[in-house]
Amino acid sequence: MKTEAPGAPAVACSEAALAVHREINRTTTPYPRDSSVVERFVHWVGRRPDAVAVVQEGRTLTYRELNRLANGLARELRDDGVRLGTPVAVCVARSPEMLVALVAVLKCGGTYVPVDPEWPDERLRAVLLDAGCDRVLSDRPGALAQRLDGAGCRVREVAERTLVPVDADPECPAGPDSVACINFTSGSTGRAKGVPILHRGIVRLVHGASYGPLDENSRVLQVTPVTFDIATWEIWAALLNGGTSVMYPAEFVQLSRLDRVIKEGGVNILLLTTALFNSVVDEAPEALETVATITSGGEAHSHRHMAKAVRTYGRGRVVNLYGPTECTCIATHYPVDEPPRQDAPLPIGRPIQNTRLYLLADDARRLCEPGETGEICLAGDGLAVGYLGRPDLTEAAFVHRDIAGVTERLYRTGDLGRLLPGGDVVFEGRRDDQVKINSFRIELGEITHHLNRHPLVQQSCVAVRDNRGDKSLVAFVVPAGPDASPDGFRQHLAAKLPRYMVPAQIHLCERFPLTPNGKIDRRALLTAHSSPATSGEFTR
Amino acid sequence: MSEATHQSAVETMTPTESVLAQMWRDLLGRPDIRSGDDFFEAGGTSLTAIKLLQRVEKRFGADVLSPDTLYEDPRLGSLARAIDGAGGRG
Numbered sequence: 283m284k285t286e287a288p289g290a291p292a293v294a295c296s297e298a299a300l301a302v303h304r305e306i307n308r309t310t311t312p313y314p315r316d317s318s319v320v321e322r323f324v325h326w327v328g329r330r331p332d333a334v335a336v337v338q339e340g341r342t343l344t345y346r347e348l349n350r351l352a353n354g355l356a357r358e359l360r361d362d363g364v365r366l367g368t369p370v371a372v373c374v375a376r377s378p379e380m381l382v383a384l385v386a387v388l389k390c391g392g393t394y395v396p397v398d399p400e401w402p403d404e405r406l407r408a409v410l411l412d413a414g415c416d417r418v419l420s421d422r423p424g425a426l427a428q429r430l431d432g433a434g435c436r437v438r439e440v441a442e443r444t445l446v447p448v449d450a451d452p453e454c455p456a457g458p459d460s461v462a463c464i465n466f467t468s469g470s471t472g473r474a475k476g477v478p479i480l481h482r483g484i485v486r487l488v489h490g491a492s493y494g495p496l497d498e499n500s501r502v503l504q505v506t507p508v509t510f511d512i513a514t515w516e517i518w519a520a521l522l523n524g525g526t527s528v529m530y531p532a533e534f535v536q537l538s539r540l541d542r543v544i545k546e547g548g549v550n551i552l553l554l555t556t557a558l559f560n561s562v563v564d565e566a567p568e569a570l571e572t573v574a575t576i577t578s579g580g581e582a583h584s585h586r587h588m589a590k591a592v593r594t595y596g597r598g599r600v601v602n603l604y605g606p607t608e609c610t611c612i613a614t615h616y617p618v619d620e621p622p623r624q625d626a627p628l629p630i631g632r633p634i635q636n637t638r639l640y641l642l643a644d645d646a647r648r649l650c651e652p653g654e655t656g657e658i659c660l661a662g663d664g665l666a667v668g669y670l671g672r673p674d675l676t677e678a679a680f681v682h683r684d685i686a687g688v689t690e691r692l693y694r695t696g697d698l699g700r701l702l703p704g705g706d707v708v709f710e711g712r713r714d715d716q717v718k719i720n721s722f723r724i725e726l727g728e729i730t731h732h733l734n735r736h737p738l739v740q741q742s743c744v745a746v747r748d749n750r751g752d753k754s755l756v757a758f759v760v761p762a763g764p765d766a767s768p769d770g771f772r773q774h775l776a777a778k779l780p781r782y783m784v785p786a787q788i789h790l791c792e793r794f795p796l797t798p799n800g801k802i803d804r805r806a807l808l809t810a811h812s813s814p815a816t817s818g819e820f821t822r
Numbered sequence: 823m824s825e826a827t828h829q830s831a832v833e834t835m836t837p838t839e840s841v842l843a844q845m846w847r848d849l850l851g852r853p854d855i856r857s858g859d860d861f862f863e864a865g866g867t868s869l870t871a872i873k874l875l876q877r878v879e880k881r882f883g884a885d886v887l888s889p890d891t892l893y894e895d896p897r898l899g900s901l902a903r904a905i906d907g908a909g910g911r912g
Contacts, residue, residue: 534868534889537876557869565876720869747865749851754865786865 290682290689293642295649300686302652306705307638313489315636315663318481319462319518320388320454324349326524330498335521336378337547338529343378345524348385350447355386355440357448362438364417366391366455369464371410371418372508373397373426374440376529380508381517383419383440388462391455393478395464396508399426404778405474407433412476412671413464458482464670465511465607468716468783470727476670479514483610486663488519490635493601493615494551494575500525503544503552503573505535510721511607512580515553537562541569549573553603555580555721560587560751567594579603579612581718582709584751588628589621604630604709607723608679608693610664613637614707629706630699637662639707640692641699646681650700655710658699659692666693717746719753722782729785732778733757738766741794744785745804757785758807760793787811838882838902838910845877846898861896882910 295303314322326333331346343351364370370387372394374380387394395413397406399422406429410418416435420426423439430437456462461478469475488496496502502520504527506512520527528547530540535558543549552573554562559578562569564587570576576591576599583602591600597619605613616631633639641656642649650656668676679694698710715726726744733742740762747756759771768788775784795806835843835857843855850865861871871892878887878901886908887901895901 532889534893535872536879536889537872538879538884558872561869561872561876565873720867749865752849752851752867752870754867782868786863786867 290684291647292684293640293647293649293686294644295686296651299649299651302701302705303640303649303685306632306701306707307640309492309633309635309637309662311490311492311635313636314485315482316458317485318388318454318456318458318460319484319522320385320456320481322485322522323385323388324451326498326521330524333498333524334526336381336527336529338376338378339531341378343381347447348378348381349451350449351382351445352385352389353448353451354446355382356389356452359386359390359392359417360452362417364390364392366460368392368417369395369413369415371395371397371413371415371435373399373418373420373422375421375533376504376508376531377421378529379421379440379442379445381521381527382445384463384517385521387419388456388481389452389454391460393461393464395476396513398507398509398780401780402777403429405780406430409466409474409476410435412473413466456481458485461667463514465514466509467607467723468725468728469675470714470716470725470731472728472731474728475672475675477607478667478670479511479607479610480667483664483666484514484518485522486636487515487610487612488522491519492635493577493603493612493617496523496525496551498524499550501528501548501550502526503528503530503547503549505530505540505543505558506553506555510555511611512553512555512721515611519551519553537566537569541566544569545572551575552577554578556583556718557581557720559591560584563587563591563594567591570595573599575599575601577601577603577615579605580721583628585622585624585628586751588618592618592621602628602630605634605664606660606693606695606697608666608695609637609660609662610666613660613664614639616706627708629702630709631706633660633662637664638690640685640690641701641707642683642692642694646683646692646694649685652701652703655698655700657713658695658697658707658709660695661690661692665691717753719746719755719782724755724783729755729757729775729779729783732775733759733771736771736774738763738770743794743802743804743807745808747787747808754787755783755785756808756811757788758791758794758811759788761790766790836902836906838906839898841881842878842898842902842905845874845881849873849877855898857897857899857902859898861892861898861901866896878905878910886910 327345327349335345335348419440423437427437462481464476466474504516600618602616614630622628638661640659643656696713699707729744741760795803797803846855
């Protein structure tokens with residue numbers, strides 16, 4: 283969004299730098315910019331009422347059926363007080379009913395907040411509290427109500443048998459600038475950060491897509507947990523284009539079953555997390571052979587897997603995507619048409635439709651020259667409002683800059699990149715210690731924050747072990763007393779953090795080795811503990 | 823677990839356990855796999871679990887090990903028993 287912000291600091295730029303950025307940022311494409319997600323969905327209900335909106339194991343809902351069930355639930359929610367901007371947590375397993383819940387919340391003008399029942403109680407309560415939710419929609423209300431006892435949260439059941447279809451569409455108070463959902467992402471201060479996503483951000487994500495064809499013939503796989511922002515794309519790419527959401531039926535993925543779901547559901551476009559994409563390419567590449575457009579993203583891609591994918595599936599089918607939650611899931615795309623060379627980086631490409639990218643140096647005050655490494659900063663209709671209830675973080679990450687006379691609101695990703703001569707961007711790592719493990723975004727600082735609060739921890743650090751592309755977290759602790767045990771620390775963390783953030787291995791150390799400039803030498807720690815279960819009495 | 827138990831676990835591995843142990847060694851990148859080990863505590867993640875399930879299916883046949891079984895009791899010995907109990911081909 284180009285906004286008026288008088289006095290925004292000017293960005294210094296050379297002619298050459300400006301020219302190449304102008305070239306890659308010609309992404310403005312007409313789309314229903316002033317429509318809400320609900321309007322776009324209802325548009326397809328009117329146009330294709332009998333088309334299948336969602337299919338899961340032979341069970342289907344047409345657009346009309348999905349809309350009527352959502353109307354029924356929306357009426358109940360409205361009677362219960364859900365209004366414009368009311369946050370409602372959704373804790374429903376992947377199913378047509380989950381879609382009913384999301385659409386119903388949006389129809390009331392509310393904001394849906396996906397939560398995962400696998401999160402520990404402390405995390406679940408913190409997210410509900412930070413999002414301001416006092417209502418949860420759940421398919422297993424009994425168990426959840428017990429866990430949330432005393433949290434001031436009411437649990438309401440959403441199941442096939444509790445839904446009542448209603449014909450009349452309620453008047454939806456939400457507009458393009460309303461908050462549609464809140465995604466939570468790791469925060470280094472020990473608390474997850476809420477990222478409010480606008481209706482416009484979602485509508486922009488799935489209209490006029492430059493990364494692949496999306497229309498009423500699209501059959502989009504839904505396999506990613508709804509707490510991941512990738513699910514935002516999966517769900518709305520289907521439902522806002524008159525297409526079909528093909529849902530994987532169970533919580534845990536089995537590749538042989540994924541193969542069947544894709545083929546029986548006629549999936550023709552999907553977005554897999556990088557980690558799942560790599561696993562499929564390694565273990566069951568045939569699962570994707572019928573999919574016309576195969577996109578993946580979430581973390582730095584692996585050369586080996588990309589090369590194999592292009593050789594297996596051919597040109598024009600494999601797309602590398604990049605994007606943080608703060609820019610509504612996708613920011614750039616790169617069609618991979620040739621197997622990448624080992625010695626050359628594979629780009630993350632160019633900005634997608636209605637999205638702009640700037641590489642900035644000197645605290646985002648100077649536009650990088652072609653080839654110069656700088657911070658990836660994003661602009662356009664995908665940008666989130668900021669961080670929920672964290673003005674300090676918002677002010678640091680979302681900034682206004684005057685770039686050649688145009689004021690842009692920028693999201694500073696903290697990712698580093700550089701421009702290749704052709705205009706494609708290459709990802710070059712992080713400024714801080716944020717990592718991606720199996721496509722989960724993790725601030726290592728969030729883990730050490732919790733470790734350091736354990737009374738038996740004197741000092742801790744967390745590193746990533748990479749076993750031929752399979753990454754896992756390893757923690758190192760200098761204990762503060764003789765009773766310290768890896769098991770005790772693991773239980774401490776498991777009570778506070780989701781499973782994917784609890785290090786698989788925790789090693790006790792007498793002291794930490796330091797690098798010449800005085801930082802903890804993580805590489806030396808990893809090497810010293812490379813054979814975990816045999817590295818001495820300190821290790822379990 | 824003490825060294826003594828480790829030793830006996832190695833000695834008494836069933837054929838299915840041995841095959842599984844080789845899969846774990848390959849997936850987890852560590853040589854020391856024993857039948858009492860927990861897949862996730864040994865470094866397995868949700869993604870390595872997907873790979874393990876696929877390899878088990880290719881080696882022992884479809885529907886001998888479900889994701890639910892793996893997540894309920896991820897010890898090597900338990901997985902081997904589940905596979906044998908489901909009639910997995912040896």
